[in-house]
Amino acid sequence: MHIETRLALHNAHLADLRHEADTYRLAAAVRQPRDLRARLGWTLVEVGLRLASAPRAVAVARQA
Incomplete structure (x- = not known):
């Protein structure tokens, strides 16, 4: 696999992980005690x- 393609896939995966983490943090903040x-x-x-x-x-x- 070409290095730019691999880097693009890595960055896309990283963006997905950050989005999931942000979603979890928001849900945890809204969750009632x-x-x-x-x-x-x-x-x-x-x-x-x-x-x-x-x-x-x-x-x-x-x-x-």
Whole structure:
């Protein structure tokens, strides 16, 4: 492939990548922050899972 053709294809691909990056940045800026209820709910789930698994870890440590 001729070098000018290769360079032109490279520049076209680079322009496409920049366009996709700009589109993603704009979409991320417009996206609303997560709902407070959803964040609180997932935090409670995480705390509950940690509390549910804590006694098992303590019991294993005592047996050793």
